[in-house]
Amino acid sequence: MDKQNICAIQQNQWKDKIINEKLKRNDKNIKSDLKQTDKKKIKNKKKRSIRRNMRRLKKYLEDQHKSAPHPLIVIKKKIFQHVKNHSVILTNMRRKNIKKKNVTDGGITCYSIKYIGDNVADLFHAMEIHPYSNLHDINNSNLLGDYLLILCEANEKCLVDDPNITFIPNEVEDDDYVLLMMYVHNTCTSNLLQQLPIWDNVMDLAEIKKSKKSTINSSNYNHHYGSTGECYSFGVRNAFSTSQCTNITITNYAGDDSSTMQKYKKYIWDNFDIVFKSFDQKIPGLSKYLNITCKSMEHQCKGTELSSYMNNHYNKGNMAHSQSMLSGNINVNAMTRDIHCEKDITYTTIHVPQQQENDAYIVFEFQLNPLFSLKIQVLQNCSFTYSAYCLAHRQVYTYGFNCINLSTYSTKRLYNHYRLSLNRLKKN
Numbered sequence: 001m002d003k004q005n006i007c008a009i010q011q012n013q014w015k016d017k018i019i020n021e022k023l024k025r026n027d028k029n030i031k032s033d034l035k036q037t038d039k040k041k042i043k044n045k046k047k048r049s050i051r052r053n054m055r056r057l058k059k060y061l062e063d064q065h066k067s068a069p070h071p072l073i074v075i076k077k078k079i080f081q082h083v084k085n086h087s088v089i090l091t092n093m094r095r096k097n098i099k100k101k102n103v104t105d106g107g108i109t110c111y112s113i114k115y116i117g118d119n120v121a122d123l124f125h126a127m128e129i130h131p132y133s134n135l136h137d138i139n140n141s142n143l144l145g146d147y148l149l150i151l152c153e154a155n156e157k158c159l160v161d162d163p164n165i166t167f168i169p170n171e172v173e174d175d176d177y178v179l180l181m182m183y184v185h186n187t188c189t190s191n192l193l194q195q196l197p198i199w200d201n202v203m204d205l206a207e208i209k210k211s212k213k214s215t216i217n218s219s220n221y222n223h224h225y226g227s228t229g230e231c232y233s234f235g236v237r238n239a240f241s242t243s244q245c246t247n248i249t250i251t252n253y254a255g256d257d258s259s260t261m262q263k264y265k266k267y268i269w270d271n272f273d274i275v276f277k278s279f280d281q282k283i284p285g286l287s288k289y290l291n292i293t294c295k296s297m298e299h300q301c302k303g304t305e306l307s308s309y310m311n312n313h314y315n316k317g318n319m320a321h322s323q324s325m326l327s328g329n330i331n332v333n334a335m336t337r338d339i340h341c342e343k344d345i346t347y348t349t350i351h352v353p354q355q356q357e358n359d360a361y362i363v364f365e366f367q368l369n370p371l372f373s374l375k376i377q378v379l380q381n382c383s384f385t386y387s388a389y390c391l392a393h394r395q396v397y398t399y400g401f402n403c404i405n406l407s408t409y410s411t412k413r414l415y416n417h418y419r420l421s422l423n424r425l426k427k428n
Contacts, residue, residue: 050169050288050289050292050295053071053166053168053169053289053292054292054295054296054299055296056166057069057071057166057292057293057296058296058300060415060419061300061419061422061423063163065163066103066416067163067164068164068343068345068412068415068416069164069166069293069296069345069415070162070164070165070166070293070343070344070345070387070389070390071165071166071167071168071289071292071293071345071346072154072159072165072166072167072168072178072179072387072390073168073169073178073179073286073289073290073347074154074167074168074169074170074172074176074177074178074179075149075151075176075177075178075179075283076170076173076176077173077175077176079283080151080177083149083282083283084117085117085118085119085120085145086117086119086120086145086147086148086149087115087117087120087148087149087150087151088113088115088116088117088120088124088148088149088150088151089113089114089115089151089152089153089177090111090112090113090114090150090151090152090153090180090368091111091112091113091114091152091153091156092111092112092156093109093110093111093152093156093157093158093159093390094109094110094111094158095107095108095109095110095158095341096108096110103343103412103413104342104343104344104411104412104413105340105341105342105343106340106341106342106343106388106389106390107340107341108339108340108341108367108392109341109390109391109392110367110368110369110370110392111152111368111369112369113368113369113372114153119145120148123148146184146185146186146187146188147182147183147184147185147282148181148182148183149179149181149182150179150180150181150182150366150368150374150386150391151177151178151179151180152177152178152180152390153177153178154167154172154173154176154177154178155172155174155176159178159390160172164343164389165389165390168289168292169289178390179286179347179387180386180387180390180391181366181384181385181386181387181391182279182282182283182286182384182385182386183376183378183382183383183384184275184278184279184282184382184383184384185379185381185382186274186275186278186381186382186383188278188281189274189275189277189278189281190381192274192277193271193274193353193354193381194354196267196270196271196274196353196354197267198354198355198356199267199353199354199355199356199404200355200356201355201356201357201360201400201401201402201403201404202402204264205332205402205404207260207264208232208261208264208330209232210260211254211255211258211260211261212232212233212253212254212255212261213232213254214230214231214232214332215231215232215233215329216228216229216230216231216334224336225336225337225338225340225394226336226337226338227334227335227336227337228333228334228335228336228337229331229332229333229334229335229398230331230332230333230334231329231330231331231332231334232264232329232330232332233253233327233328233329234253234256234261234264234265234268234327234328234329234330235252235253235256235265235325235326235327235328236250236251236252236309236310236326236327236410236414237250237251237252237253237327237414238250238251238413238414238417239251239417247305247421247424247425247428248305248306248309248421248424248425249417249420249421250306250309250414250417250418250421251309252309253327264330265328268328268329268330268406268408269325269328271351271353271406272323272325272328272349272351272406272408275349275351275383276290276323276349278383279383279385287323288323290323290346290347290349290385291323291324291325291326291346291347291408291410292324292346293345293346293410293415294310294324294325294326294345294346294410295323295324297310297326297415297418298310298324300422301418301422301425304422304425304426305425306418306421306422306425310326325408326410326414327408327409327410328406328407328408329406329407329408330404330406331404331405331406331407332402332403332404333398333402333403334362334395334398334405335394335395335396335397335398336394336395336396337394338394339365339367339392339393339394340392340393340394341388341389341390341391341392341393342388342389342411342412343389343411343412344388344389344409344410344411344412345410345411345412345414345415346409346410347385347386347387347388347409348385348386348387348388348407348408348409349383349384349385349407349408349409350364350378350383350384350385350405350406350407351382351383351405351406351407352378352379352380352381352382352383352404352405352406353380353381353404353405353406354380354381355380355400355403355404357400357401357402357403358400359399359400359401360380360398360399360400360401360402360403360404361377361378361379361380361398361399361400361403362377362378362395362397362398362399362403362405363375363376363377363378363395363396363397363398363399364376364378364384364393364394364395364396365393365394365395365396366386366391366392366393367392367393375396378405388409
């Protein structure tokens with residue numbers, strides 16, 4: 001073969017190689033575009049799902065019976081298969097002893113235990129042997145996978161017939177469950193939590209007391225089911241008298257505007273930012289629905305004077321804002337005497353942050369029925385979220401000097417004030 005033919009063959013080979021590479025690049029670009037398109041479709045689908053669920057909560061604005069939404073997060077069969085071994089399933093839900101004079105009281109709920117997952121079976125077996133123990137230590141040593149779920153069958157008549165309850169994010173099928181409680185030992189986000197300031201149990205508390213008063217009235221024996229200790233609150237609250245415009249009965253907690261208190265508000269929001277991420281690592285997207293009623297309130301009042309209160313949060317770029325936290329609390333040596341349920345409009349989320357007092361931790365009790373209570377020793381850097389309306393509970397003990405925990409939730413009273421304020425603004 002002469003030199004000229006060899007050169008021609010080589011040139012053709014190079015041309016084929018260039019053409020093939022161009023085709024590969026085009027295929028890669030097409031696949032990348034399709035992937036991005038799919039991602040956008042999934043993202044938009046999730047946004048539409050959240051908007052649909054927020055619109056469903058609009059019916060409570062015009063409710064003549066003054067019921068308030070209590071969204072319960074639905075755990076579908078596909079998700080349940082992933083969390084099954086970490087779950088406890090309850091059935092036969094009953095509610096009794098409702099104090100009718102208290103419009104936010106939820107009485108006491110009671111269940112039968114239907115199923116206990118393999119990864120939490122040892123914990124429950126230990127509790128059966130020692131039913132009257134004050135402490136049941138839930139951490140890596142006896143909780144495989146670092147988390148625990150308490151679920152209830154979604155088709156329970158007590159849930160379906162309750163006008164306050166809305167199922168989120170989907171309509172309920174026969175094999176669905178709803179989330180009553182999730183406990184997470186935050187090992188998956190501990191590196192992020194370690195970047196936050198360590199709470200000084202003496203100096204930080206003294207600083208807060210200069211600008212804030214505790215919202216717990218310890219002199220009242222029956223204050224909030226016999227609560228004792230101290231609670232310092234930030235964010236949105238009820239205003240018990242109308243403002244100058246005589247329309248709005250929502251305001252912010254006293255002292256929030258000072259630069260020092262903004263630092264502590266940032267501390268609360270930053271902690272919950274990481275807590276929400278730890279929940280989402282167990283059940284993706286869970287945190288978006290924990291405060292969905294507050295998210296709907298923000299959208300409903302757009303364009304009104306109420307909007308400035310609903311959107312007055314710390315750092316709108318962080319996750320805690322995107323999950324629509326309206327308020328946060330620093331609780332010191334807080335305990336509750338009576339087991340109870342209460343008509344909140346969100347889940348309650350509690351976190352025990354890292355503190356200089358190494359021995360600080362709390363014990364929280366969930367009563368599943370009169371014969372069986374789950375007492376959780378919540379150590380530092382541990383968190384849980386629960387339905388205060390559907391799961392009877394109380395904080396039993398605190399240990400360590402000036403032990404603190406952080407909490408966030410929104411109440412039916414706040415919703416009633418919001419609803420009345422919005423109706424007044426629309427009429428005027």
